[in-house]
Amino acid sequence: MLSGNKGRMSGKDWPKFHVIIRILVIILALSLLPIFLNSCSTQPVKVYQQKIPDVLLSSCPRPQYTGKTTGDIVNQMLLYNESLKLCNAKLEAARAINTLEDSQ
Numbered sequence: 001m002l003s004g005n006k007g008r009m010s011g012k013d014w015p016k017f018h019v020i021i022r023i024l025v026i027i028l029a030l031s032l033l034p035i036f037l038n039s040c041s042t043q044p045v046k047v048y049q050q051k052i053p054d055v056l057l058s059s060c061p062r063p064q065y066t067g068k069t070t071g072d073i074v075n076q077m078l079l080y081n082e083s084l085k086l087c088n089a090k091l092e093a094a095r096a097i098n099t100l101e102d103s104q
Contacts, residue, residue, distance in 0.1 A: 052094050052097055055090075056090045056093050056097075057094070058090075060084075060086055061083065063079035063080055063083055
């Protein structure tokens with residue numbers, strides 16, 4: 001490309017050099033194009049937070065033992081199990097809301 005004329009280009013080397021510069025400019029422009037297009041098309045992200053309903057956050061009442069016999073203990077155990085099922089159902093519903101928020 002360069003002849004032996006102390007760093008100067010001859011007339012026949014100039015068109016080749018000019019073509020190479022054009023190709024480099026085109027490559028540079030094409031490599032930067034996605035960056036410019038991406039920055040123009042990005043829209044702000046909207047964040048929605050859903051409040052967990054108060055009914056799911058309410059405390060589960062502890063059943064009061066009012067029995068006097070051994071049979072009353074069995075009934076009390078059934079009340080405790082129902083109360084525990086209710087609490088677990090509330091927790092599962094709250095977890096489902098949180099999982100739904102995480103996936104969005």
